[in-house]
Structure formats: structure tokens, C-alpha cells
Amino acid sequence: MPFRDNWFTATLSNSVRAGLDRYAIARERARLREMSDAELSDIGISRREALSEATRPFWQGQRCH
Numbered sequence: 001m002p003f004r005d006n007w008f009t010a011t012l013s014n015s016v017r018a019g020l021d022r023y024a025i026a027r028e029r030a031r032l033r034e035m036s037d038a039e040l041s042d043i044g045i046s047r048r049e050a051l052s053e054a055t056r057p058f059w060q061g062q063r064c065h
Contacts, residue, residue, distance in 0.1 A: 032051075
């Protein structure tokens with residue numbers, strides 16, 4: 001039984017982590033839509049690039065850690 005419990009715990013942990021990462025990606029992309037041109041310039045991207053990234057679905061891409 002311990003192997004089964006460890007497997008379940010690891011699977012659940014990975015699933016929760018992946019879900020939280022996807023939620024964070026969606027929040028970060030929403031923030032890109034709200035940023036001013038000056039803020040976007042500060043991070044080195046154009047409005048067009050920001051909107052292109054912001055319209056991608058949350059399941060595409062990875063978070064930078």
C-alpha cells in the first residue's frame with residue numbers, strides 16, 4: 001500500500017502544481033492586456049506582441065521560473 005499512496009500523492013501534487021501554473025499563466029497574460037505602452041516598453045515588448053501573447057489560451061506555453 002505505501003507505493004500506491006506515494007504514487008497517488010505524487011500524481012495529485014503534480015496535478016495541483018500544473019493547475020496553479022496554468023492559472024498563473026492566464027493571470028500574467030491578462031495583466032499584459034492591461035499594461036500601458038510605457039510599462040510594456042519597460043519590459044521590452046510592443047503592444048502588438050503583448051496582445052498576441054495575451055490572446056493565447058492558458059494551456060499553451062510555460063511559466064518562467
